[in-house]
Amino acid sequence: MKTLDAPLRALTGYRLRRTTSAAMSRLNTVFAQFGLRRATYATLAIVVETPGHRQGKVAEALAIERPNFVQIVDELENAGLVLREKQATDRRAYALTPTPKGIALCAEVSKAAQAFEVSLTCGMSDAQISALHEALDVMAANIKCQEETENGQ
Amino acid sequence: MKTLDAPLRALTGYRLRRTTSAAMSRLNTVFAQFGLRRATYATLAIVVETPGHRQGKVAEALAIERPNFVQIVDELENAGLVLREKQATDRRAYALTPTPKGIALCAEVSKAAQAFEVSLTCGMSDAQISALHEALDVMAANIKCQEETENGQ
DNA sequence: TATTGTTATACTCTATAACTATA
DNA sequence: TATAGTTATAGAGTATAACAATA
Numbered sequence: 001m002k003t004l005d006a007p008l009r010a011l012t013g014y015r016l017r018r019t020t021s022a023a024m025s026r027l028n029t030v031f032a033q034f035g036l037r038r039a040t041y042a043t044l045a046i047v048v049e050t051p052g053h054r055q056g057k058v059a060e061a062l063a064i065e066r067p068n069f070v071q072i073v074d075e076l077e078n079a080g081l082v083l084r085e086k087q088a089t090d091r092r093a094y095a096l097t098p099t100p101k102g103i104a105l106c107a108e109v110s111k112a113a114q115a116f117e118v119s120l121t122c123g124m125s126d127a128q129i130s131a132l133h134e135a136l137d138v139m140a141a142n143i144k145c146q147e148e149t150e151n152g153q
Numbered sequence: 154m155k156t157l158d159a160p161l162r163a164l165t166g167y168r169l170r171r172t173t174s175a176a177m178s179r180l181n182t183v184f185a186q187f188g189l190r191r192a193t194y195a196t197l198a199i200v201v202e203t204p205g206h207r208q209g210k211v212a213e214a215l216a217i218e219r220p221n222f223v224q225i226v227d228e229l230e231n232a233g234l235v236l237r238e239k240q241a242t243d244r245r246a247y248a249l250t251p252t253p254k255g256i257a258l259c260a261e262v263s264k265a266a267q268a269f270e271v272s273l274t275c276g277m278s279d280a281q282i283s284a285l286h287e288a289l290d291v292m293a294a295n296i297k298c299q300e301e302t303e304n305g306q
Numbered sequence: 307t308a309t310t311g312t313t314a315t316a317c318t319c320t321a322t323a324a325c326t327a328t329a
Numbered sequence: 330t331a332t333a334g335t336t337a338t339a340g341a342g343t344a345t346a347a348c349a350a351t352a
């Protein structure tokens with residue numbers, strides 16, 4: 001039986017949004033079990049893997065506006081997972097570093113994230129997953145290129 | 154140079170969200186040029202293609218909660234693009250039908266949507282695009298299956 | 307003068323409970 | 330009693346302007 005949204009299913013953007021929306025909803029519940037949300041886990045993972053970076057650099061890597069990133073770091077700091085350390089070289093900036101508790105929780109949550117990854121890509125070969133990642137990168141690059149052309153950069 | 158979000162790029166969910174977020178942002182500007190937004194275009198496209206369905210059926214097809222769908226139909230109705238017609242068989246329900254203006258605008262916007270599709274998938278073969286669509290469908294099915302298992306359905 | 311982090315704010319999208327009118 | 334559409338509302342996520350401290 002043909003679904004009512006058939007005329008939209010030819011559009012990659014529509015399919016992207018439908019699948020991503022459902023996946024993010026599931027991911028929310030995965031991370032919530034650890035008292036985190038997607039943005040706080042993403043931040044924690046970066047801070048644990050590459051500690052010492054400025055707050056603004058991490059926000060930029062995650063494509064999160066700096067004002068919105070403040071609360072994310074607040075949550076992690078209040079939960080005792082990361083520290084804001086004043087830099088001697090530039091006293092405006094904070095270097096983000098993980099606490100032992102943050103490192104331990106990150107390892108645990110990463111396992112759950114990996115389990116979700118497996119359930120999400122169930123039935124797909126490694127080659128199919130790689131092709132998917134490449135396609136997502138190509139589209140991201142196409143959009144970025146388009147934006148830069150439009151802004152005359 | 155390795156980006157700071159490298160530890161997250163192994164996660165399909167992270168890549169999905171980054172690419173989709175950028176694509177939706179672009180699509181917003183595409184539809185805004187016609188006084189529409191993504192949800193109103195999607196609704197208009199369905200109503201034009203398969204007129205006469207109840208409001209709730211269209212909302213369900215788009216995975217939009219019915220309360221949130223009211224405003225979407227309001228916008229389309231106020232813009233003179235679709236009509237809410239009381240059904241004789243069930244006077245609680247409205248059948249959604251397009252106006253001539255709605256049909257004409259839909260055709261025009263669909264061209265812009267198709268142009269965006271081309272720019273989004275630029276550099277990808279038809280086979281790659283098909284594989285992408287299949288991968289998105291597989292993941293959507295995996296999530297749905299997982300949800301149903303959890304709810305014991 | 308420019309930058310880092312911050313505050314305040316607003317707008318969109320999404321989700322849920324409760325109402326009304328019909329069935 | 331159940332359903333279709335609606336209202337009200339609340340919570341995320343996201344975006345921008347403006348400020349204090351520092352460069």
